[in-house]
Amino acid sequence: MSTEPILKTENLWKLYRAGKVEVPALRGVNFSVQPGESVAVMGPSGCGKSSLLYVIGGLAQASRGRVLVDGNDLTAMSDAERTKLRRHKIGFVFQRFNLLPALTAKGNIAIAQYIHGDGFDPHRFDVVTKMLGLEGRLTHKPAELSGGEQQRVAIARAIINEPKILLADEPTGNLDTKNSEVVLMMLRQLNKELGQTIVMITHNPEATTFFDRIVHMRDGVIVDGIPAD
Numbered sequence: 001m002s003t004e005p006i007l008k009t010e011n012l013w014k015l016y017r018a019g020k021v022e023v024p025a026l027r028g029v030n031f032s033v034q035p036g037e038s039v040a041v042m043g044p045s046g047c048g049k050s051s052l053l054y055v056i057g058g059l060a061q062a063s064r065g066r067v068l069v070d071g072n073d074l075t076a077m078s079d080a081e082r083t084k085l086r087r088h089k090i091g092f093v094f095q096r097f098n099l100l101p102a103l104t105a106k107g108n109i110a111i112a113q114y115i116h117g118d119g120f121d122p123h124r125f126d127v128v129t130k131m132l133g134l135e136g137r138l139t140h141k142p143a144e145l146s147g148g149e150q151q152r153v154a155i156a157r158a159i160i161n162e163p164k165i166l167l168a169d170e171p172t173g174n175l176d177t178k179n180s181e182v183v184l185m186m187l188r189q190l191n192k193e194l195g196q197t198i199v200m201i202t203h204n205p206e207a208t209t210f211f212d213r214i215v216h217m218r219d220g221v222i223v224d225g226i227p228a229d
């Protein structure tokens with residue numbers, strides 16, 4: 001049985017202007033993700049991984065081509081429409097955790113529910129924080145948490161509003177081996193037990209064992225399935 005992809009790019013280009021020259025970061029990417037899939041994107045530094053993630057997440061504008069998120073064409077939207085779609089359908093996690101230092105772990109997660117507009121949902125909060133092993137850490141502020149714990153709070157914040165897709169840009173990039181493994185295990189659990197669709201960029205070869213599919217990028221394109229010349 002075939003299902004519609006939750007995410008699809010068609011001949012996606014991203015050009016950055018640097019003075020008089022244009023830097024092509026994406027050069028015709030065709031990429032799709034099925035609902036419930038976990039995909040790891042790998043490739044050398046500068047090959048366009050972050051650019052791809054930012055364009056599919058609506059944080060940056062495509063230069064050419066189309067991006068479809070849950071059937072909605074991001075490239076046909078105004079900035080305001082794209083922001084709204086991002087808020088409702090996408091969760092982001094970055095290498096730097098970007099938590100609010102004055103709030104507790106609980107505050108950092110709950111604030112996302114208030115911003116989203118539906119208010120605090122204790123059931124969802126419990127499910128997510130338990131799955132991320134944060135029950136005993138909720139009253140701590142970020143400075144009182146380990147890097148691995150801070151990243152787990154950031155992941156909880158990203159998925160608390162049940163986004164269609166979780167996008168993660170090197171979420172284990174600032175973590176030691178042990179914490180990286182814990183975070184990867186928890187991402188896999190979110191995928192398998194809650195059905196969370198995940199697209200994660202990583203340089204960590206170990207990630208391949210935790211994710212359904214690995215996609216390789218080089219020079220602004222996806223190279224899987226393309227014969228080497």
Ligand SMILES: Nc1ncnc2c1ncn2[C@@H]1O[C@H](COP(=O)(O)OP(=O)(O)OP(=O)(O)O)[C@@H](O)[C@H]1O
Nearest residue numbers: 016017018023025044045046047048049050051052
């Ligand atoms: N804001 C920008 N302005 C100009 N060029 C940019 C900008 N952002 C990225 N680039 C360029 O686009 C290309 C792709 O960058 P991108 O950040 O997507 O790579 P990456 O695969 O995520 O690399 P890394 O593994 O180092 O994070 C690089 O050549 C980079 O220098």
Ligand SMILES: [Mg+2]
Nearest residue numbers: 049050051169
């Ligand atoms: Mg990057």
